[in-house]
Amino acid sequence: MYEVDREAEIIKYLPLVERVVQRLSIKTADYESGDLYNIGVIGLMDALRKFDPSKKVPFESYAAIRIKGAIIDEVRKHAKISRYKMAAVNQFYQARQELEQSLKREATDTEICKQLGINQSQLADIYESLHYLASVSLEDTLFAYQEEGMTLKDMVRDPAENIEETLVAEEKRTALVACIKKLGEREQLILSLYYTEELTLKEIAEILEVSIPRVSQIHGKTIAKLRTLIEEELA
Numbered sequence: 001m002y003e004v005d006r007e008a009e010i011i012k013y014l015p016l017v018e019r020v021v022q023r024l025s026i027k028t029a030d031y032e033s034g035d036l037y038n039i040g041v042i043g044l045m046d047a048l049r050k051f052d053p054s055k056k057v058p059f060e061s062y063a064a065i066r067i068k069g070a071i072i073d074e075v076r077k078h079a080k081i082s083r084y085k086m087a088a089v090n091q092f093y094q095a096r097q098e099l100e101q102s103l104k105r106e107a108t109d110t111e112i113c114k115q116l117g118i119n120q121s122q123l124a125d126i127y128e129s130l131h132y133l134a135s136v137s138l139e140d141t142l143f144a145y146q147e148e149g150m151t152l153k154d155m156v157r158d159p160a161e162n163i164e165e166t167l168v169a170e171e172k173r174t175a176l177v178a179c180i181k182k183l184g185e186r187e188q189l190i191l192s193l194y195y196t197e198e199l200t201l202k203e204i205a206e207i208l209e210v211s212i213p214r215v216s217q218i219h220g221k222t223i224a225k226l227r228t229l230i231e232e233e234l235a
Contacts, residue, residue: 009048010041016060017044020067022200036071043070085129091116092126096224106225124213127220172234179229187222194219 017040024036047066051059095115099107107115113123180188186208193199193207201219205212 006048010044013044013048013060013063014041016063017041017067020064021071023194024068024071036075039071039074040067043067046070085125088126089129092123093224093227096228100228124217127217127224128213130220130223131216172230175230175233176226179226179233182229183222183226186218187225190215190219190222191226 017037021036021040043066044063047059047063050066051062053059092112096107096112099111099115103111109120109123113120116123180191183191190204190208193204194201199207201212201215205215208215210218
């Protein structure tokens with residue numbers, strides 16, 4: 001009877017797996033959408049096994065995190081140039097920070113390219129990497145670089161486990177909300193459509209009447225800008 005109920009629960013939430021796969025928009029020659037879907041189903045099964053109703057977290061929210069995590073972990077595990085891309089992202093952040101400290105304003109793409117000794121096409125690749133890294137969740141992306149930072153996976157734990165961690169997480173959430181308000185109208189719209197409304201890049205591109213690569217680039221730039229604002233807010 002238990003196995004029958006479990007199978008029914010898996011079938012019930014398969015549409016959630018499909019939505020997560022579509023939203024991630026992962027482009028890699030190593031995986032087709034069907035492969036990602038199958039990995040997502042494994043994440044769903046893991047969520048069903050480990051879900052604790054007493055934590056008072058909606059199952060769909062918890063499962064979505066598990067599904068995304070399973071997919072991203074698998075893709076990153078087999079990514080052939082992940083270290084190279086991460087190195088480029090880290091160099092980008094360092095160059096951007098140095099420029100903005102020197103210029104006392106937001107650095108332009110041209111200035112960042114000159115600082116890094118790269119062209120616009122290479123910078124676009126970095127923004128694409130930032131978009132990919134942000135596919136798991138906004139908070140995971142912005143705080144994953146902080147060794148002791150809280151992620152959404154941590155936030156679904158029992159708050160009573162560590163009051164200090166809970167306060168730190170709350171401070172970060174407050175900073176995130178405050179910094180989002182400092183973004184431009186279009187930047188806020190893209191974040192809202194992607195993370196709150198859970199639209200795909202294609203759907204957002206249709207709404208904004210721009211190309212899918214352009215949405216990806218704007219999203220990547222917005223993530224970079226938001227991370228800088230949050231670092232200043234929490235300094």
